[in-house]
Amino acid sequence: MKKIVYPVLLGLICSLLCSACSVKRISPEVTAYVVDNAQKVMKEQSLSYKENSLQINLAKNEYEGMQFILNNGMEDFKVKDVSVSKLTHENGKDFIGTDSITVYRQHYMYVDIHYYTYTGYPDGYYPDALIETKYDSEIYPEGFPVTKNENQGYWITVYSEKNQTAGNYTGEVTVVTDKKTLTIPIECKVYDFEISEDVHFKTYYGLFETNNYEGQMAQYYEFFKKYRMSSWRLPIEDMAPEEKYLNAAQTYATGSDITSYFVDLNGRRGWVEDPVFGKIYRFHNDFISMTNKLNAITPGKVYALTHDEPEHKGSADPNSDDFWAKGVEWFTGVANNDLPNVKTVITHDNKLPTFGSPAGFIRYTPDVWCIKPSNTVEGDAADMHANGKELWWYTCNWPVYPAMNTHIDSDLVAARLLAWMGFDYNIDGYLCYAATIMGRATNAANPDPNVWQNPYNYLDENGGGDPAGDGYVVIQGREGDGVINQNVPVPTIRLEALRDGMEDYEYLYNYKQKLNKIIADLGIDLDANDAMQMFYDALYNGTTDFDSDTQKFVFTRNDLAQKICEDVNFVYYITRGNENYDCGKRTIYVYSDGTQPVTINGKTVQGENGKYSLTVDIDETKYRNDFNITVGDKQVSVHCYPDIVSKSTVLTNIDDFKTQIIEANKRMSVSVENGKLIADFTKDSKRVNIPFEALTGVSDYTPYSHIRVKMETADGSYIPAGDMTFMAKSGASTTVSFKACPSGSVVDIPINDEFLDILKHSPLKLVFSYGVSNNTTILISDIKAIFKDVQIIK
DSSP, X not given: OOOOOOOOOOOOTHHHHSOSOXXXXXXXXXXXXXXXXXXXXXXXXXXXXXXXXXXXXXXXXEEEEEEEEEEOSSSOEEEEEEEEOOEEETTSSOEEOGGGEEEEEEEEEEEOOOOTTOOOSOOEEEEXXXXXXXXXXXXXXXXXXXXXXXXXXXXXXXXXXXXOOOEEEEEEEEEEESSOEEEEEEEEEEEEEEOOSOOOSEEEEOOTTOOSSTTHHHHHHHHHHHTTOOBSSOSSOTTOOHHHHHHHHHHHSSSTTOOOEEOOOTTSEEEEEETTTEEEEEEOHHXXXXXXXXXXXXXXXXXXXXXXXGGGTSBSOTTSTTBHHHHHHHHHHHHHHHOTTSEEEEEESSSOOOTTSTTGGGTTSSSEEEEOGXXXXXXHHHHHHHTTOEEEEEESSOOOTTSOOOOTTSOHHHHHHHHHHHHHTTOOEEEESOSBOOOOOOOSSOOOOOTTTOOOSOBOTTSOBXXXXXXXXXXXXXXXXXXXXXXXXXXXXHHHHHHHHHHHHHHHHHHHHHHHHHHHHHTOOOOHHHHHHHHHHHHEEETTEEOOOHHHHXXXXXXXHHHHHOOOSSEEEEEOOSTTOOTTEEEEEEEOOSOSOEEETTEEEOEETTEEEEEEEOOTTSSOEEEEEEETTEEEEEEEOOOXXXXXXXXXXXXXXXXXXXXXTTTSEEEEETTEEEEEEOSSOOEEEEXXXXXXXXXXXXXXXXXXXXXXXXXXXXXXXXEEEEEETTSOEEEEEEOOBOTTOEEEEEOOHHHHHHHTSOEEEEEEEEOOSSOEEEEEEEEEEEETTTOOOO
């Protein structure tokens, strides 16, 4: 987990969504562009003139993808066939057969509605569904049509068998169009380790609307299992009789590749007459008996959701009989008592209740808290585990960027990083509330409910809605749908990224196991997590600050794989150190048995009791710094990326301007502490001011696109709708309105011409006003200016 706080590291979203070239390219003929598998390439996106070989690295028993993009800037064309040869090992004998390779066409969805807390992603056609090319050959016998100067992406998934020979393989992709035939070389490396069938990161994927034809529930259950994902329930009816439930558990859930399943509590409980206590609420005896038998078949895998975001459904008043936490204590308490072999789960759209808070008394009530990644507090997971509980993450319509999510317009690498962060933060599982919803919302601007055209699960009458892709990571192919014409689940590029993340989790698990063995053999006092921090440091600062530079991700994953394969009996890593570290320096540590000399970049390092360290200078002009380490005759390397502090600038250290801020808000109760402005709003006091003199971080705003502000409520309730106004002494102003949003959201203020004009005429203050009806305490913090090359603002 992140143990330090350091300058913000934001990757260029432009490198994902508008990558490689700012000049619109015109391909004079059908051209193939190779990109890595951690990014999405939009249909109208400009690409550079690069024709590299496709490269893929994977372990044994792993699926991994690669992609290329076709474009012709001069004329329309048709893709008649895309085929992949077998991949042949360098020994000339072993190979990965074509039956282990699947070719998909990327299907694009037009997205023009972005969740209101972040609107930086551009409108346009995003790749999502992955359609096997075998369906295209039936529906488009003359070839799939591609419009000139539009991209058409293809995704190739390769599977490496458990007994696959490690080493380098080569092959090629052949693309036949009506204009020309292209050949793209493939370079494949299979690492000399295996991903176990055991899944170590628990999951819940809600398979809604999957009872439309005979066998669909089982079909989708097995499909998700192939992606290392456990479905929400066993593939039977919710109220199925006990025998059917027990048979399903035995058939589907006994393997180590299934981590959990949930039983539905509806219809399983009620008020009964007790001879001692009178009328009591409890679960039915036959259900209690069945859950005990289920646990005997699948020990520790039986879960039940007792509350879904209860903080939004009960009263927020602790003195009310309807206080939401009292309802949790009562009902979850009944479930805990009656169903001792079922783990009770609560999804919670806030941080965990803390002792001393109004809801603190239920901190240890459920067996599992399931919270948003952005609401994670350091130490929560350790505390839950110390008390025999679990901590899971979930995502849905919120949070959005800069937090992690899996929406169509989100960074693809974010879906993959969910598992990396889950391992880092010691999270037990991930819940995707809905993975297969077929219903699509419509309004005047989006009248077509066709799942192949409409990406929205919810739209409102004002032109807004939930993010595209919320509610599904699979599209249900159906007979007669004109796209697949078969009853089959169709994966999305997001689902592929989620599976890749699950497999990356096993990389991390393998490496930690290796480190723990070496640490035990050496008999040293070292936490393996400290040695793994260097991987996380390369990719993110926290759950709301990840680097979208996919080159860094690809390199870091491959570096992790190489370290798993190394035959060494020592531990080594590079670290920043404590929270007050020097950005221009790092420290490299080596732990060995102390019998062999140690050098770092050719310099001999002296150690004591097998512990060696050297502080090195970081060249901040380099994209990446590499350091070679030798221990005896073994040579290894560590890497680090310089901290990029220029992508955003902190506008104010609020604590330094406490006096000025309080003076500017004489009409309301305001305090400043720990970097946050804390304002108590009432129906009579609805505005808080930040004097411009406190915004000292930037003198020239022209290189920046917007100001970003984080907002929270003290009780975790939604931020009321409101306005942000930048005002000059003359009275001139520019205002940006925002809708009600979850606590912890970031809101952006565009730096437009009006904003820049006010800067020329004695700027006075930044004013936040909210439409509050009751007393509300709002916390404002993390006020930053974001460079133009980081985000694209609508």
